[in-house]
Amino acid sequence: MTHPTPAAGRIHLDNGSRxxxxxxxxxxxxxxxxxxxxxxxxxxxxxxxxxxxxxxxREAVAQVLGARTEEVRFTPSHTAALHTAVAHVARARxxxxxxxxxxxxxxxxxxxxxxxxxxxxGRRVSVDVDSLGRVDAEAFxxxxxxxxxxxxxxxxxxxEVGTLQPVDAVHEAALAxxxxxxxxxxxxxxxTAVGPAWDVLAADPADWGGPAGVGxxxxxxxxxxxxxxxxxxxxxxxxxxxxxxxxAAAVALQAVVEDRVDADRRRRELVEHIRDRVxxxxxxxxxxxxxERLPHVVTFSFxxxxxxxxxxxxxxxxxxxxxxxxxTASTLEPSHVLAAMGVLTHGNVRIALDRSTAREDxxxxxxxxxxxxxxxxxxxxVQGL
Amino acid sequence: MTHPTPAAGRIHLDNGSRxxxxxxxxxxxxxxxxxxxxxxxxxxxxxxxxxxxxxxxREAVAQVLGARTEEVRFTPSHTAALHTAVAHVARARxxxxxxxxxxxxxxxxxxxxxxxxxxxxGRRVSVDVDSLGRVDAEAFxxxxxxxxxxxxxxxxxxxEVGTLQPVDAVHEAALAxxxxxxxxxxxxxxxTAVGPAWDVLAADPADWGGPAGVGxxxxxxxxxxxxxxxxxxxxxxxxxxxxxxxxAAAVALQAVVEDRVDADRRRRELVEHIRDRVxxxxxxxxxxxxxERLPHVVTFSFxxxxxxxxxxxxxxxxxxxxxxxxxTASTLEPSHVLAAMGVLTHGNVRIALDRSTAREDxxxxxxxxxxxxxxxxxxxxVQGL
Numbered sequence: 001m002t003h004p005t006p007a008a009g010r011i012h013l014d015n016g017s018r019x020x021x022x023x024x025x026x027x028x029x030x031x032x033x034x035x036x037x038x039x040x041x042x043x044x045x046x047x048x049x050x051x052x053x054x055x056x057x058r059e060a061v062a063q064v065l066g067a068r069t070e071e072v073r074f075t076p077s078h079t080a081a082l083h084t085a086v087a088h089v090a091r092a093r094x095x096x097x098x099x100x101x102x103x104x105x106x107x108x109x110x111x112x113x114x115x116x117x118x119x120x121x122g123r124r125v126s127v128d129v130d131s132l133g134r135v136d137a138e139a140f141x142x143x144x145x146x147x148x149x150x151x152x153x154x155x156x157x158x159x160e161v162g163t164l165q166p167v168d169a170v171h172e173a174a175l176a177x178x179x180x181x182x183x184x185x186x187x188x189x190x191x192t193a194v195g196p197a198w199d200v201l202a203a204d205p206a207d208w209g210g211p212a213g214v215g216x217x218x219x220x221x222x223x224x225x226x227x228x229x230x231x232x233x234x235x236x237x238x239x240x241x242x243x244x245x246x247x248a249a250a251v252a253l254q255a256v257v258e259d260r261v262d263a264d265r266r267r268r269e270l271v272e273h274i275r276d277r278v279x280x281x282x283x284x285x286x287x288x289x290x291x292e293r294l295p296h297v298v299t300f301s302f303x304x305x306x307x308x309x310x311x312x313x314x315x316x317x318x319x320x321x322x323x324x325x326x327x328t329a330s331t332l333e334p335s336h337v338l339a340a341m342g343v344l345t346h347g348n349v350r351i352a353l354d355r356s357t358a359r360e361d362x363x364x365x366x367x368x369x370x371x372x373x374x375x376x377x378x379x380x381x382v383q384g385l
Numbered sequence: 386m387t388h389p390t391p392a393a394g395r396i397h398l399d400n401g402s403r404x405x406x407x408x409x410x411x412x413x414x415x416x417x418x419x420x421x422x423x424x425x426x427x428x429x430x431x432x433x434x435x436x437x438x439x440x441x442x443r444e445a446v447a448q449v450l451g452a453r454t455e456e457v458r459f460t461p462s463h464t465a466a467l468h469t470a471v472a473h474v475a476r477a478r479x480x481x482x483x484x485x486x487x488x489x490x491x492x493x494x495x496x497x498x499x500x501x502x503x504x505x506x507g508r509r510v511s512v513d514v515d516s517l518g519r520v521d522a523e524a525f526x527x528x529x530x531x532x533x534x535x536x537x538x539x540x541x542x543x544x545e546v547g548t549l550q551p552v553d554a555v556h557e558a559a560l561a562x563x564x565x566x567x568x569x570x571x572x573x574x575x576x577t578a579v580g581p582a583w584d585v586l587a588a589d590p591a592d593w594g595g596p597a598g599v600g601x602x603x604x605x606x607x608x609x610x611x612x613x614x615x616x617x618x619x620x621x622x623x624x625x626x627x628x629x630x631x632x633a634a635a636v637a638l639q640a641v642v643e644d645r646v647d648a649d650r651r652r653r654e655l656v657e658h659i660r661d662r663v664x665x666x667x668x669x670x671x672x673x674x675x676x677e678r679l680p681h682v683v684t685f686s687f688x689x690x691x692x693x694x695x696x697x698x699x700x701x702x703x704x705x706x707x708x709x710x711x712x713t714a715s716t717l718e719p720s721h722v723l724a725a726m727g728v729l730t731h732g733n734v735r736i737a738l739d740r741s742t743a744r745e746d747x748x749x750x751x752x753x754x755x756x757x758x759x760x761x762x763x764x765x766x767v768q769g770l
Binding site: 045 | 395397399402403404405406411418422423424427428429430431432461462463464465468471472493494497498500501502596597598599600614615616617622623624625626627628629630693696697699700705706707708
């Protein structure tokens with residue numbers, strides 16, 4: 001197998017949903033690899049030791065979530081946690097109906113799972129957002145109260161544009177209506193406070209510097225679920241998960257939560273700095289709520305620019321950024337989030353700062369960005385428009 | 386989180402489906418963690434580097450399997466690979482029927498998936514095995530040829546008792562009948578030669594010293610599949626898999642295949658030695674085919690002994706062994722494999738040797754075993770029977 005070598009001097013500003021491992025995650029993984037490689041379902045010493053590591057990881061995650069240990073489960077990925085949560089909760093509520101209420105800016109995994117769980121007979125009911133990407137709590141509550149709703153899903157914050165959602169008000173309405181609410185905290189947990197306003201919660205360790213290939217699902221004791229897949233002892237993770245990976249995910253979560261207040265303030269200032277400087281570039285739209293938002297995410301779109309070309313141009317200059325409008329291996333569609341907000345869906349750049357991102361990194365990026373935009377516009381022959 | 390310390394001087398003889406990591410797997414994992422932590426679906430340098438590692442891993446696995454690179458997919462676990470293979474292949478064949486033909490000694494994951502895929506309207510059709518645990522190729526072929534069969538599944542070898550199955554003959558019959566055959570190579574790949582007689586193949590990296598939390602699925606180009614879960618770009622692994630883990634799985638596979646002839650001979654001799662010595666203990670039944678078998682697995686059952694008690698007694702003496710009749714966290718049922726073979730289902734011990742298991746380890750175990758059996762029989766008050 002060929003093995004590419006890392007490029008020196010790169011600045012990585014695309015840390016949403018896949019950040020470099022936290023140093024303590026690496027250390028925890030290696031420790032658990034020595035002590036917890038065995039199958040935690042076995043009866044011997046090695047198996048029991050592995051099981052103890054999984055239990056410790058569940059306990060640590062539960063503590064951060066304000067949940068009971070037995071309410072926390074590990075899944076094969078954040079996407080898998082969302083798929084399974086929607087499927088299992090909707091199935092358990094089948095006699096009440098099959099409709100699944102979602103915001104228009106949920107992750108694709110939630111939209112797909114809602115479509116799948118509602119069929120046949122039910123519908124995915126999508127609640128619109130405003131130009132900042134936020135649902136109206138009243139409108140969402142109204143949709144919840146309709147006849148035939150099995151469940152609802154609302155993200156804690158939107159990972160593409162950073163806008164926080166009114167989960168407290170929506171959860172209150174959901175409780176009153178007796179409809180279980182899935183809160184996708186995949187972009188929030190580890191970055192901002194996630195309160196107790198959820199019945200089912202999904203979170204993404206790879207987003208806070210834990211390993212990929214692990215997701216987290218928490219289901220309140222009172223919330224019923226019915227497995228929809230083949231029978232088996234682990235309906236949330238058939239075949240089990242990697243013990244070192246779940247242990248590292250939990251250790252990384254503890255570490256980032258401990259450091260959250262400082263990291264939050266520092267990254268929030270950097271994002272304000274970016275918003276301020278970028279908005280001075282010609283024909284740009286900085287999107288998402290400027291105040292009620294994730295501390296580390298900022299998104300903007302340029303007129304007359306192709307998103308994929310801009311990502312590539314910035315990559316050439318040494319900067320890795322995300323884009324809601326660039327084609328990836330997995331999709332050729334422009335961002336449904338930007339479309340639902342009614343903002344520019346092309347020429348988009350998404351920045352997600354790591355805890356380690358320095359002011360100098362951001363300043364170097366801001367120096368390079370206007371020239372990169374000009375070059376892409378030049379290529380498209382729109383310079384001087 | 387508390388962190389147990391490893392016990393010194395332990396001998397681990399329970400290496401089936403979860404072996405300690407191969408040293409090269411650890412090295413590969415750490416290398417890929419530095420170079421491949423990013424999301425392989427992203428367009429920037431870091432994303433493309435991660436994608437290159439996944440491609441390299443697929444290529445390496447394909448080479449070992451004699452498959453095309455694009456036929457190989459990574460899944461969240463071996464169990465997930467089996468679940469998804471059965472579901473997707475059966476769904477694609479729905480207009481031909483819904484029955485799923487299996488051997489009676491397939492893994493629980495296959496039995497459950499077959500039950501699930503066949504419903505509603507179809508049946509799981511189970512083909513009996515002889516006292517060595519082997520299906521009759523003719524009987525399996527007969528079941529295949531019935532009207533209404535969607536697909537069939539036959540393990541390459543049984544991981545509990547080691548017996549090889551007649552996959553060549555069964556695959557020939559399946560091809561003639563136009564019925565796709567899933568071959569579960571979860572206990573074989575990395576330990577014994579797995580030929581080209583399969584349409585879909587599942588394998589288990591944790592079984593050959595790769596990471597847990599990864600499975601392998603290979604689907605021949607000619608074999609149709611239809612995803613049964615929510616829409617998404619990765620129906621075999623929603624949300625993707627850990628790049629370092631799949632890279633480590635592939636490197637470990639290359640390493641063990643390279644060393645297979647030597648490891649095979651050495652472990653085969655150790656198993657013969659164990660079979661010979663254990664059969665001299667009073668009231669014991671050594672099960673599985675003595676010749677046409679996996680090189681590293683041996684299973685035996687003691688009359689008047691409880692499996693869980695014996696595992697615990699051996700654990701106390703420093704030996705980790707498996708058991709098809711011990712209660713685990715996941716099941717309180719005795720082994721369906723032993724029951725299907727018509728042999729003793731209680732007092733069972735399963736040994737799966739690691740490549741690193743030494744003759745001295747085995748001799749120490751053989752010295753301790755008779756006394757442990759006596760002590761457990763004493764506790765049950767059957768000494769002297």
